[in-house]
Amino acid sequence: MEERRENGPMMTDGLIPSPTNPMVNPLLTDLYQYTMAYAYWKAGKHNERAVFDLFFRRSPFGGEYTVFAGLEECIRFIANFKFTAEDIDxxxxxxxxxxxxxxxxxxRQVDCSEVEVYAIPEGSVVFPKVPLIRVEGPVAVAQLLETTLVNLVNYASLxxxxxxxxxRVAGNSKTLLEFGLRxxxxxDGGISASRYCYMGGFDATSNVAAGRLFGxxxxxxxxxxxxxxxMVRKDFYCCPTVIMHHMIWCHARTASLTSPDMQSPDEIVEKLLRSADASTTCEDFVSLVQSWLRKIQRTRLSIGGFGETNLSELAAFTSYALAFPDNFLALVDTYDVLRSGIPNFCAVALALRDLGYTAIGIRLxxxxxxxxxGEARKFFQAIEKDFGVPGFGKTSITASNDLNEETLDHLNKQGHExxxxxxxxxxxxxxxxxxLGCVxxxxxxxxxxxxxxxxxxxKVSIPCKKQCYRLYGKEGYALVDLMIGExxxxxxxGxxxxxxxxxxxxxxxxVVPQRVEELLKCFWRGSTDKSREELLPLTDVRARCMMQLEQMRPDHMRRLNPTPYKVSVSAKLYDFIHFLWLNEAPNLQDLKFWTSDGNQQKRTTSSDSQRSFLIEL
Amino acid sequence: MEERRENGPMMTDGLIPSPTNPMVNPLLTDLYQYTMAYAYWKAGKHNERAVFDLFFRRSPFGGEYTVFAGLEECIRFIANFKFTAEDIDxxxxxxxxxxxxxxxxxxRQVDCSEVEVYAIPEGSVVFPKVPLIRVEGPVAVAQLLETTLVNLVNYASLxxxxxxxxxRVAGNSKTLLEFGLRxxxxxDGGISASRYCYMGGFDATSNVAAGRLFGxxxxxxxxxxxxxxxMVRKDFYCCPTVIMHHMIWCHARTASLTSPDMQSPDEIVEKLLRSADASTTCEDFVSLVQSWLRKIQRTRLSIGGFGETNLSELAAFTSYALAFPDNFLALVDTYDVLRSGIPNFCAVALALRDLGYTAIGIRLxxxxxxxxxGEARKFFQAIEKDFGVPGFGKTSITASNDLNEETLDHLNKQGHExxxxxxxxxxxxxxxxxxLGCVxxxxxxxxxxxxxxxxxxxKVSIPCKKQCYRLYGKEGYALVDLMIGExxxxxxxGxxxxxxxxxxxxxxxxVVPQRVEELLKCFWRGSTDKSREELLPLTDVRARCMMQLEQMRPDHMRRLNPTPYKVSVSAKLYDFIHFLWLNEAPNLQDLKFWTSDGNQQKRTTSSDSQRSFLIEL
Incomplete structure (x- = not known):
């Protein structure tokens, strides 16, 4: 029985695998779902057929759109919903x-075989109030699903x-890397972030586990x-005063000052590097790098120049290039970007180029x-020109350090490379x-x-089991979402x-729609019924997301003062909502309460006459 | 091999169990830890002994203190750090x-047997810059641990x-319930929240999985x-217009209008309730509740009163009480708190009391x-007086709905019950x-x-392997944290x-300390050495946290403008930090750069003379 909780990201035999995180199981919910289930059961109500809508009330980040994510995990959870003996105990x-x-x-016998799930496909652009997921089934079972489904959708969509x-703010030409795990x-905040950021348009992640789980x-x-x-000795130990001071401090381990385990470019153990086409081997890559650094220093000094670069950094870059000659990308801001990191990078990149490798670039x-x-770009372009290295000016520049939507926007406004x-x-x-606040x-x-x-x-919810449609206009943009009665x-x-x-x-x-899209599709109809939507691979979901974002009118998508996208109901549903609202509102029978200052008053009108009046409005 | 990834919250045989979340394994890290490990290995540097400090730079939420959490999961991760064949593939x-x-x-042969971990015990109050965890070991292995450790500490401590x-803002007399899972x-954002909120002083959680995992x-x-x-027919179907309107809307299923599955208090299937001492049985608890409601209505009407309560709500409360007579707690705001929810609750509570049960209370x-x-309290007190029910005035009131530190503070200022x-x-x-931003x-x-x-x-880090102490003053409060050289x-x-x-x-x-506490204790020294701190049960860690919070001087803890707690270094460490800083600073040899406007200038002074000068400062 515990087997269902094993990690299984792949679908096999048409069966739906268990949730990615084995901690997602029927106990991952609020206690009150169980107290309610018990009370329903005690009252003989547990099998009453209920319909629940999962939706949110406002798009996040001050925007007017939301990307719906988390559905696959919801379906996996539902498909594998079953109690173990330990759960029951x-x-x-x-x-x-x-x-x-x-x-x-x-x-013990509860599962989701009596449950039906209709949902908007994952990766869709969605809007407030429209159900993302509709769960129909025995009230006790549907209720037990609540917390887990909301949990799985909330952060994923956010x-x-x-x-x-x-x-959107970076633009489609930039590469976006998700570096958030730490x-x-x-x-699984980290693992989910990697997965859903990729879905929302990122290109890659640093998170190895997410790479394995989701490709x-x-x-x-x-x-x-x-x-x-x-640590290069030349940097640190050139000055007798420095050594003395260091010896006083580290008195217990002065031996290490002369120990052979300090590194310098001369001490890099493995200096051999085979050329990219394997035709030749450079016996001393370290010297090749050093000779390039001297060339750069001579040339660049003449145009404004820099002093000595940090040789520890040069040793680190050289070592890294020896490990990844095909994928050399160096972090250049440990000491000084312009006067050390970039010249050191260029020396290594040019040495690699002698052997047929193209360096990827730098990270700031x-x-x-x-x-x-901008300065790095100029440097790369000058290298291209000075040394006749075609394409070097286009060497890639990656930036990190507490970036967000706003800083990307500022960078765009300032201009950057x-x-x-x-x-x-x-x-x-x-x-x-x-x-996000899904409910x-x-x-x-x-x-x-x-x-x-x-x-x-x-906070008022829209009653009834509903059908939901997206209506598109002539230009191909989505015009309005429409909810109607079942x-x-x-x-x-037309x-x-x-x-x-x-x-x-x-x-x-x-509205006269040019295209009508039904939003809610059946993703689960008991375990035996196979007539349901397939759960698509992440790359397909990502592609849907990209396509849907393109189909939105740009004014709904802008960062500042976006136009709200319209979410509507049919005339019939409108009338019914307001009939039901009036009927269920507290003390409808006593309108005077609504204007009271909190002091309780006796009711003054009969409930029936009020009701007829209101329905005739 | 995969067994280590099974969920095992309990310690057995002195072995340290694997991480609570089976997704925490050596691949849950950034790719660059592996590229670096490979470059270290290629350079023959992978076994160089390194010391890393895990610390944060600023306490969160505008405060001056942080609770350190997540250590147990870090140690579990380290103790079970081993690659599977699939990981390697x-x-x-x-x-x-x-x-x-x-x-x-x-x-394949990497594990943490060469790693030593010193840490401040989990649940301690901690401060910026002081290492929470010090990891010593082969540089490649220590580096592989980085992302996971930071991930496990960051959110937990936050x-x-x-x-x-x-x-702190709620005060010790209030019950705090964590309801955040959804x-x-x-x-595991949810599961971790439940665990670490309990550690930080909450009393309970709604999260069943966390309850099971951590007790x-x-x-x-x-x-x-x-x-x-x-749904009580009387509420909804009393009015012919309502029924007609409803029939028009729900034309396809008018049958249900007269179906027997609609509930009313009269239709609650199981009305029997045995008294608390099992001496008697009430044959019709529903009628008992109704009679109490009528009594309350008569009495309370005379002092300002309320109209009819919502009978669907009454049916729900009655059903819930039949399921949980010993633990009756009702959510009273579905229709109208003062005119429906509270009177309905009181009717059920008083009926329960007839049978020897004490209701817990209400939730708003x-x-x-x-x-x-405040109004609910007055109502309860009036019931206590009117019906001679000792203690009823103290019926518990729980509040929820988007509460936070600030709203608790506002509630305190307004006065509440x-x-x-x-x-x-x-x-x-x-x-x-x-x-939080641990590094x-x-x-x-x-x-x-x-x-x-x-x-x-x-952002400057404090170099060296350090010893860390907390010095306490006469009043028993912590005065200062002190870092000194090894x-x-x-x-x-004294x-x-x-x-x-x-x-x-x-x-x-x-400072003349009255008590000196060494902060960093050994929590891991390879798998064979058993001389390490025990990982304590959550309740003990919680108790340490409560005690440490009490030992902080109140002005460090206040919400607005707290006094910063002092974090210091010894005179010797101070001198060494600044010696090293000057030595490693970029282009130290050229002070003029520091005042330049970004244009590069040629260096003007010799590096050695500058260095001697600076060290003599």
């Missing part, structure tokens, strides 16, 4: 005051949206520590990225808004529509239909 | 341009600190959907919590600052101190010691 003691054994017998926003909210391209070079770990991780990237951005903390923690609301039970009321209109006729291409704001009486418009 | 293809087979042979801050950043007390009642799922999830809790707070989104996502810096290699320089002083003598009780700000020359003070 734990639940026996977890319910306050205990429970009857019959309830545990009931749980971070995918954040990635899409970063892509700052993510926990291990996302992996990128990475080296850190400052790698550079610092190389501090300082004024616009300025430094950066080709790739490595983005971490702000991307993966969704720093500017770290929660899971009962919209129907026993075929009776239900709605959650609230004094705050934005039994209403679908909107048709036919005028009235779309109403669900809560604002004055907002309504006739 | 994946890595073969993951390194850019491939790697030599010898490197994979090397990785959310534990957030919990401690919520506890809004957490992914599944955290579980709390929960029911949701609005539970209440909405009960919307509206003005200060006002509503809330006994327990259920806190979710803002707590678990650390909304006001969703990342892992090389401080020594081959016994040579290293430091990471930066133009930003706050070979310096420890500070002694002996004056000079404590210097690590980077500000003018900030220094003599």
């Amino acid at each position: 734990f639940l026996r003691g977890a319910l306050p005051g205990g429970c009857e054994e019959g309830f545990l017998d009931y749980l 971070v995918a949206t954040n990635a899409a926003r970063h892509r 700052r993510a909210q926990g291990p 996302i391209p992996l990128k990475g070079t080296h850190s400052h520590a790698f550079v610092s770990s190389f 991780d501090s300082g004024d990225l616009a300025y430094l990237s 950066i080709d790739a951005f490595g983005i971490g903390t702000y991307l993966v923690t969704c720093y500017s808004q770290p929660a 899971f609301k009962l919209v129907e039970i026993n075929n009776q529509p239900r709605m959650k009321l609230s004094e705050d209109v934005s 039994n209403e006729a679908a909107p048709k291409v 036919e005028r239909i009235l779309c109403r704001h669900p809560f604002n009486e004055s907002k309504r418009a006739y | 994946f890595l073969r293809g993951a390194l850019p341009g491939g790697c030599e087979e010898g490197f994979l042979d090397y990785l 959310v534990a600190t957030n919990a401690a801050r919520h506890r 809004r957490a950043q992914g599944p 955290i007390p579980l709390k929960g009642t029911h949701s609005h959907a539970f209440v909405s799922s009960f 999830d919307s509206g003005d919590l200060a006002y509503l809790s 809330i006994d327990a707070f259920g806190i979710g989104t803002y707590l678990v996502t650390c909304y006001s600052q969703p990342a 892992f810096k090389l401080v020594e290699i081959n016994n040579q101190p290293r430091m990471k320089l930066s133009e930003d002083v706050s 070979n310096e003598a420890a500070p002694k009780v 002996e004056r010691i000079l404590c210097r700000h690590p980077f500000n020359e003018s900030k220094r003070a003599y």
Whole structure:
């Protein structure tokens, strides 16, 4: 039974694998789902057929769109929903005051074979109030799914949206790398971030586990520590005062001052490097690098120049190039970008070029990225010209260091020469808004529509089991999302239909769609029914996302003051919502309460006459 | 081999279990740790002994303290660090341009038997710059641990600190419940939040999986959907117009209008309730509740009163009480708190009381919590008086709905009658600052101190393998944290010691400690050495955290303008830091660069004379 919890990212035999994270199981939920299930069971209500909508109320980051993500994990969870004997044992003691054994017998046979799940395909662009997932099934079972589904969708959609926003501001020509694992909210915060950032438009991740699980391209070079770990004697021990001071401090280990394990370019053990085409071998790559550095120094000094570069850094770069001659990318800001990192990089890159290798480029991780990237570009271009190295001026520049949507925007405005951005903390923690706020609301039970009321209109849920459509206009852009009742006729291409704001009486418009897309598809209809949507590979989901983002009218997508995308209901659904609202509103029978100052008053009108009045409005 | 990845929260036989989340394994890291490891290996440097410090640079949430959490998971990860054959296969293809087979042979035998880990015990109050964890070992292995350790500490410490801050503002007399799973950043964002919020001072969680994994007390009642799922015909179908309208809308399923599966209090299947002492059985608990409601209505109407309550809600509460007579806690804001929820709750609570049960209380999830809790308290007190029910006035009031540190503070200022707070989104996502920013810096290699320089002083790391102490004053409060060199003598009780700000020359003070606490303890010294600190159960770690928070001087802990806690270095370490800094700073030999406007200038002074000058400062 525990086998279902093994990690299995691939689908086999048409079976749906268990969730990627083995910690996703039926106990990953709020206790109250179990107390409610027990109360439903005690009341004989547990098998009443319920419909729940999972939706959000406002797009994140001040924007007007959201990328829907997390559906595959939801379906995996549902498809494998089953209690183990250990789960049941734990639940026996977890319910306050205990429970009857019959309830545990009931749980033992619970699965999602009676559950149907309709959802908007993962990677779609979605909007507030429209159900992303509709779960139909026995009320107790559907309720048990709530917390887990909301958890799986919330962060996934949030971070995918954040990635899409970063892509939008960076532009399609830039490479976007997700570097967030270390700052993510926990291990699978990191793994999920890598997956859903890729879905939202990133090109690669640094996260090896995510690369393995999802086939996302992996990128990475080296850190400052790698550079610092190389110590060239010439840098540090040239001065007698320095040595004396150091000896006083490290008195217990002066032996190490003369020990042979200090590195210098001369001491790099393996200096051999075979050429890219394997035709020749350079016996002393270190000397080749040093000779290039001297050439660069002579030439560049004449045009403004730099002094001596840091030789520890040069040793680190040389070592790294010996390990990755085909993929040499150096972090150039450990000591000084312009006077050490870039000349050192160029020396190594030119030495590699002598052997037929093309260096990838540099990474900047501090300082004024616009300025430094511009200076680096000029340096590369001067090298191209001075030494006749075609293409060297286009050497790639990657930037990192606390980047976010806003800093990308500023860099664009300032002008920069950066080709790739490595983005971490702000991307993966969704720093500017770290929660989306999806909810899971009962919209129907026993075929009776239900709605959650609230004094705050934005929190009122739209009742009924609904059909949802996206209507497209002539230019191919999406115009409006439309929710209609289950039994209403679908909107048709070329036919005028009235779309109403669900809560604002004055907002309504006739729309003649040029294309009609049904949003909710069946992704689960019990384990035996195979007539459901396939879960597509991540690359396909990513492609859908990219395509849908392109189909949005640009004014909905801009960073500042985007135009809200319209979400509407049919005239019939509008009328029913407002009939039900009035009917369920507290103390409808006593309108005077609504104007009271909090002091309670006696009711003054009869409920029935009020009701008729309101329905006739 | 895969067994190590099984979930095993308990320690057995002195062995350290694998990480709680099976996804935490050696591949959960950045690719560059592997590219660096390969470059180290190629350069023959991989076994050079390195020391890394894990620390943060600034306490979160505008505060001056941080709770250190995540250590146990780090030690579990280190103790079980080993590559599987599948890991190796994946890595073969993951390194850019491939790697030599010898490197994979090397990785096959890598573990942490050569690694030593010193750390501040988990649950301690900690401060910027002081190493939380010091990792010593072969540079390639230590480097491979970086990302995972930072990931495991960052969010854990952030959310534990957030919990401690919520506890501080709520006060020790309130019950704090963590309700964040659905809004957490992914599944183990939720599980970690529950664990570390408990560590930081919360009392319970709603998260069943966390309850099982860590033994955290579980709390929960029911949701609005539970209440909405009960439909009493009288509420909804009393009016012919309503029925007609409803029939028009739901034309396809009018059958359900008269179907027997609609609930009303009269239709609750199981009405029997045995008394708490099992001496009697109430045959019709529903009628008992109804009779209490009528009594309350008669009495309360006379003092201002309320109209009819919502009977669907009453049915829901009654059903819930039948399931949990010993633990009746009702969510009272589905329809109207004061005119429906609270009277309905009281009717059920008083009926339960007739049978010897004491209801727990109510939960408020919307509206003005200060006002509503006050009105609820008055109602309970009136019931106590009117019906002679001792203690009823003290019925517990739980509040939830987007609470955070600031809203708790506002509630305190307004005055409220809330006994327990259920806190979710803002707590678990650390909304006001969703990342901590721990780093892992090389401080020594081959016994040579290293430091990471930066133009930003706050980003400069403190070099050397260090000893760390906390010095306490007469009142028992912590005075200062002190870092000294490895070979310096420890500070002694009653002996004056000079404590210097690590980077500000003018900030220094003599301290005469009344108590000296060594901060870094050995938590791992290879797998065979058992002389290490035990990993304590969560409740013990929580107790340490509570105790340490109490030992902090209150002005360091306040929400607004807290006094910074002092973190210092010895005079000797100060001198050495600044010697090394000057020595490693870029272009030290050319001071004029520091005042240049970005245009490069030729160096004008000799490096050696500058160096002597600076060291003599």
